Amino acid sequence: MRHDLEALVAAAQAGDRSAFDDLVRATYIDSYTLAYRLTGDEDDARDVVQEAYLRAYRGLKRFRGDAQFSTWMYRITANCATTFLGKRTKNRHDELTDDLVGDEPALTVDPEASVDAAATRDRLQQALRRLPPRLRAVVVLRDVYDLPHESIASELGISESAAKVRLHRARRKLRADLVTMREPDEHEEGSADARAV
Amino acid sequence: MPVRCEDVAPVLGDAASGAVPFDAATRLHIEHCLRCQAEIVQYRRVLRGLRAMRTQVLEPAPGLLPGILATIEEAGERRALRELIDGRRAAYVGGLAAATAAGVGGAIVLATRTRRAHRLAG
Numbered sequence: 001m002r003h004d005l006e007a008l009v010a011a012a013q014a015g016d017r018s019a020f021d022d023l024v025r026a027t028y029i030d031s032y033t034l035a036y037r038l039t040g041d042e043d044d045a046r047d048v049v050q051e052a053y054l055r056a057y058r059g060l061k062r063f064r065g066d067a068q069f070s071t072w073m074y075r076i077t078a079n080c081a082t083t084f085l086g087k088r089t090k091n092r093h094d095e096l097t098d099d100l101v102g103d104e105p106a107l108t109v110d111p112e113a114s115v116d117a118a119a120t121r122d123r124l125q126q127a128l129r130r131l132p133p134r135l136r137a138v139v140v141l142r143d144v145y146d147l148p149h150e151s152i153a154s155e156l157g158i159s160e161s162a163a164k165v166r167l168h169r170a171r172r173k174l175r176a177d178l179v180t181m182r183e184p185d186e187h188e189e190g191s192a193d194a195r196a197v
Numbered sequence: 198m199p200v201r202c203e204d205v206a207p208v209l210g211d212a213a214s215g216a217v218p219f220d221a222a223t224r225l226h227i228e229h230c231l232r233c234q235a236e237i238v239q240y241r242r243v244l245r246g247l248r249a250m251r252t253q254v255l256e257p258a259p260g261l262l263p264g265i266l267a268t269i270e271e272a273g274e275r276r277a278l279r280e281l282i283d284g285r286r287a288a289y290v291g292g293l294a295a296a297t298a299a300g301v302g303g304a305i306v307l308a309t310r311t312r313r314a315h316r317l318a319g
């Protein structure tokens with residue numbers, strides 16, 4: 001698959017439009033997933049992904065193949081999402097924080113995942129959506145997509161130390177949220193045990 | 198001075214991810230502190246969950262792919278048109294330059310001939 005992508009990139013760089021279309025087909029779901037995780041909104045994610053591929057098309061000759069094409073697309077998508085969220089904040093004159101609530105789009109779930117892991121994942125996704133976008137962007141890029149601090153800082157237009165501070169805050173908030181969400185379940189289990197006794 | 202939970206708290210997330218090794222004092226504190234150990238376990242759960250998300254994909258609505266391809270096609274057409282216009286512009290400017298050069302050359306030849314005719318007449 002990776003070699004296929006490399007061949008497609010080479011062909012697209014040589015001016016083959018259909019090769020670029022194939023690159024889009026091969027990667028757009030991953031790019032959309034990242035855009036959705038960063039924006040928390042389906043429509044916004046669609047806009048971000050369209051803009052990201054347009055930028056990729058215009059800048060394809062500058063892609064030197066140091067990283068994988070998909071990683072390059074993650075960086076462009078993250079950059080577009082940051083610009084998009086920045087504009088949206090400016091337009092609304094308010095801080096986008098805790099109110100990103102909506103239905104999660106259909107999720108392709110690993111069938112072998114255990115019930116407990118699925119519950120943790122659902123809680124984590126809820127907690128992630130409650131994070132302020134600036135913290136969410138850093139933790140998603142670092143802990144989900146494994147991008148280095150340096151790339152994250154450069155794509156988000158912040159310093160590397162600011163990226164590290166945001167990562168620490170985001171992880172702390174996620175942990176605290178997860179603990180808070182688990183506690184009611186544990187209380188229920190506890191009272192069920194008590195009733196059983 | 199003994200290490201307290203508050204001192205250790207900022208590094209627990211990094212420590213859980215394996216990014217930062219503990220120093221001796223921190224390790225000693227954690228080995229004897231159930232609260233910090235519990236926090237590390239919680240961070241590990243968070244990080245495991247986040248990493249698992251890497252393999253999950255969200256299915257976009259069906260119109261997204263055609264939308265992206267149409268945007269790219271439009272951009273490609275605009276680029277081709279721009280290249281065509283730039284090419285024509287270059288040809289036009291080149292033609293203008295050639296015509297100007299020919300005009301100037303002609304004028305020089307004419308002026309030279311006229312001057313020679315005057316000299317012969319004089």
